[in-house]
Amino acid sequence: MTIGGIDIIGLTAMLMGASTPVLLAATGELVAEKSGVLNLGVEGMMIMGAVAGFAAAVATGNPVLGFVAGALAGALMALLFAFLTQIFLSNQVATGLALTLFGLGLSALIGKGYEGVRPPPTAKLDFGPLADIPVIGPILFSHDWIVYLSLLLVAVVWFVLRYTRAGLILRAVGESHDAAHALGYRVVAVRFAALGFGGALAGLGGAYLSLVRVPQWTEGMTAGAGWIALAIVVFASWRPWRVLLGAYMFGGITALQLQLQAAGYAIPVHILSMAPYVITIIVLVILSALHRHGVQAAPASLGKSFHASS
Amino acid sequence: MNRRSFLKTTAATTLVAGVGLPAFAADEPLKIGFIYVGPVGDMGWSYQHDQGRKAIEEKYGDKVKTSFIENVPEGPDAERALTQLALAGNKLIFATSFGFMDATVNVAKKFPDVKFEHATGYKRADNLATYDAKFYQGRAIQGTIGGRMTKTNKIGYIGSFPIPEVYQGINAAYLAAKKVNPDVEMKVVWAYTWFDPAKEADAAAALIADGVDVLLQHTDSTAPQAKAQEAGNVITFGQASDMSSFAPKPRVSSTIDNWAPYYIKRAGEMMDGSWKSEATWGGIDTGMVEIGEISDAVPAEVKAEALKLKDDIASGAVHPFAGPLNKQDGSVFLADGEMATDEQLQSMTFYVEGITAEAPK
Numbered sequence: 001m002t003i004g005g006i007d008i009i010g011l012t013a014m015l016m017g018a019s020t021p022v023l024l025a026a027t028g029e030l031v032a033e034k035s036g037v038l039n040l041g042v043e044g045m046m047i048m049g050a051v052a053g054f055a056a057a058v059a060t061g062n063p064v065l066g067f068v069a070g071a072l073a074g075a076l077m078a079l080l081f082a083f084l085t086q087i088f089l090s091n092q093v094a095t096g097l098a099l100t101l102f103g104l105g106l107s108a109l110i111g112k113g114y115e116g117v118r119p120p121p122t123a124k125l126d127f128g129p130l131a132d133i134p135v136i137g138p139i140l141f142s143h144d145w146i147v148y149l150s151l152l153l154v155a156v157v158w159f160v161l162r163y164t165r166a167g168l169i170l171r172a173v174g175e176s177h178d179a180a181h182a183l184g185y186r187v188v189a190v191r192f193a194a195l196g197f198g199g200a201l202a203g204l205g206g207a208y209l210s211l212v213r214v215p216q217w218t219e220g221m222t223a224g225a226g227w228i229a230l231a232i233v234v235f236a237s238w239r240p241w242r243v244l245l246g247a248y249m250f251g252g253i254t255a256l257q258l259q260l261q262a263a264g265y266a267i268p269v270h271i272l273s274m275a276p277y278v279i280t281i282i283v284l285v286i287l288s289a290l291h292r293h294g295v296q297a298a299p300a301s302l303g304k305s306f307h308a309s310s
Numbered sequence: 311m312n313r314r315s316f317l318k319t320t321a322a323t324t325l326v327a328g329v330g331l332p333a334f335a336a337d338e339p340l341k342i343g344f345i346y347v348g349p350v351g352d353m354g355w356s357y358q359h360d361q362g363r364k365a366i367e368e369k370y371g372d373k374v375k376t377s378f379i380e381n382v383p384e385g386p387d388a389e390r391a392l393t394q395l396a397l398a399g400n401k402l403i404f405a406t407s408f409g410f411m412d413a414t415v416n417v418a419k420k421f422p423d424v425k426f427e428h429a430t431g432y433k434r435a436d437n438l439a440t441y442d443a444k445f446y447q448g449r450a451i452q453g454t455i456g457g458r459m460t461k462t463n464k465i466g467y468i469g470s471f472p473i474p475e476v477y478q479g480i481n482a483a484y485l486a487a488k489k490v491n492p493d494v495e496m497k498v499v500w501a502y503t504w505f506d507p508a509k510e511a512d513a514a515a516a517l518i519a520d521g522v523d524v525l526l527q528h529t530d531s532t533a534p535q536a537k538a539q540e541a542g543n544v545i546t547f548g549q550a551s552d553m554s555s556f557a558p559k560p561r562v563s564s565t566i567d568n569w570a571p572y573y574i575k576r577a578g579e580m581m582d583g584s585w586k587s588e589a590t591w592g593g594i595d596t597g598m599v600e601i602g603e604i605s606d607a608v609p610a611e612v613k614a615e616a617l618k619l620k621d622d623i624a625s626g627a628v629h630p631f632a633g634p635l636n637k638q639d640g641s642v643f644l645a646d647g648e649m650a651t652d653e654q655l656q657s658m659t660f661y662v663e664g665i666t667a668e669a670p671k
Contacts, residue, residue, distance in 0.1 A: 010519045018512055108349075115351030116532070116555060121540075214507045214533045219349045219381070221507050254509075258516035261499040262466070266668030269502055 006259050012139045019251025021205035023150050025229035026243045028201025035194035036174035036301035040096025041081055042202050043226025044103025049074040049203025050210040051107040054217040063122040067207050074203015075196045082195040086188045089305045114217040122212050146208050158240035174299035177306040187306050235280045237287055237297035250276045343395035344378035347407035348505040354530035355550040359406045362569030366577045384409025392417040396424050402580050425585055430475055436587055444593035446482035447623050448565030450630035451616050452547045456524035457487030457494050458612040466522030468513045468529050469500040472670045474658045476528050481662045482630040483526055497522055498667045507533035552602040564602030594624045636663035
């Protein structure tokens with residue numbers, strides 16, 4: 001299927017791969033923010049995941065272990081953040097920014113020996129005859145397992161937040177930590193868990209970048225993907241399926257502008273590049289207009305420190 | 311301390327400093343600074359400049375002391391980095407990316423005693439020289455190999471920024487490819503970055519999805535090589551550095567920027583005082599542009615043809631831009647028998663006739 005020189009099927013398949021790192025990081029950040037913590041260190045956690053995943057995959061020759069290591073590294077970074085903001089009650093915004101800078105620097109140091117090294121390949125899943133189905137085959141059955149995992153995680157996060165007791169507690173902590181505390185829920189423990197989960201997903205996204213999408217390690221390779229993930233959470237107004245939509249839209253616009261160029265169009269690259277951010281701002285404006293008299297889309301306790309006084 | 315003794319001490323200090331300085335200068339090593347646009351580990355552009363820096367140290371040993379700042383963004387940050395190097399006592403400073411041009415001009419004005427060298431630019435001053443390599447000569451050889459080897463008749467080019475150096479590369483590759491394969495088509499994607507592995511990989515993927523099976527890159531990371539390898543049936547060329555870890559396929563050859571001889575020469579001129587501001591544009595003949603080994607994935611007769619072209623360009627028998635040659639809009643660029651001058655090439659911001667893509671505005 002080709003429209004105006006653009007292969008729509010190829011484009012869709014490509015944008016799914018291109019969006020996966022951001023989708024993973026944004027899903028993780030959504031859970032963290034739902035628990036009422038604003039972690040601006042997504043970029044730092046991603047890049048640590050990228051370098052740790054790369055190093056582990058190269059050392060063991062096994063990309064799966066690389067993804068595990070990437071998730072662990074991201075989770076460790078997040079726990080550092082949790083320790084500072086939940087135990088020592090440091091400012092979440094400042095700590096998050098520091099986490100990003102720390103991650104960028106530390107990853108560059110660790111990664112020095114891995115520049116120019118090639119990681120073991122991650123194979124695409126083999127669906128046999130399914131991959132040959134026209135249209136659906138190349139779009140749905142031509143990816144590696146992390147792409148499917150990222151989609152599964154969105155569904156799981158949606159289900160848990162919406163239909164389970166654990167999700168209810170998480171949301172309660174994020175909406176009013178004092179009330180949750182009064183009911184006997186351990187606010188700090190819930191937030192540690194949510195941050196750890198968020199960090200693991202950011203690290204996994206980073207590892208996907210260095211092991212599949214590029215695939216190689218280079219300093220600063222996340223190039224702002226963590227910030228896009230943060231923007232997507234806001235764009236999605238803290239709903240998992242909208243995170244999926246947002247991530248694919250951001251990824252889709254990048255993939256589309258390159259494909260348009262390859263097809264020979266002279267397109268205003270800069271306008272297309274800023275389009276996702278403009279849309280995010282518009283969504284923010286609409287959200288604040290809609291919710292002026294009603295409930296806010298953001299968790300009510302987002303960014304506030306919790307200190308159990310009694 | 312009263313006023314009089316303060317003045318005396320100050321005067322004495324000044325005197326000592328004034329007398330002492332030249333004596334020290336003879337022993338002190340010549341300090342040379344570099345700023346790079348990417349990390350030295352990019353295995354491409356910045357890596358090659360750093361090899362040149364190391365060559366200076368190796369050649370002159372204790373007589374020089376070099377330092378570098380990597381990952382300097384093009385723009386105001388470059389000015390800060392250059393100032394920092396000048397204040398640190400560097401007497402010769404290399405700014406190694408096109409986008410450092412205005413920053414280098416500004417800082418050179420502020421430090422008239424420091425000599426500056428700007429790579430690939432065109433603005434000069436008494437203490438600011440420019441140097442560049444004729445990368446397009448290498449592109450012509452890549453175009454010849456690509457034109458012979460493509461099966462889809464589509465050659466892809468990942469452009470960095472729409473500046474003359476990149477237009478020269480696209481046009482030279484296209485003209486050489488068309489000469490050996492009249493059906494060849496040029497696909498261009500502008501990445502608007504020198505170094506962003508994820509974006510470069512996406513650009514490569516977009517071109518490959520469009521049917522390209524020969525991929526040329528003007529960006530500095532090896533990400534496009536990795537993408538081509540994944541695709542399997544695509545060939546690539548090393549950019550700036552040999553990128554030999556991707557040989558014999560997808561990387562079938564490369565253009566290597568060899569800055570070492572130039573850097574050694576200029577450092578030597580600083581020491582004997584003969585350094586002059588000038589514009590250097592070296593090609594295959596001076597060794598500044600080297601052609602990396604053509605791998606066995608290239609058929610022997612194509613390899614021989616490419617090597618012959620390399621010799622002809624070096625001897626001057628062949629110029630990649632020779633008339634008759636029209637611009638994309640059909641207007642005349644070079645008349646029959648004419649060859650492009652360096653000035654014409656240095657202001658080239660158009661595609662030649664036959665390239666169907668639209669140039670960015």
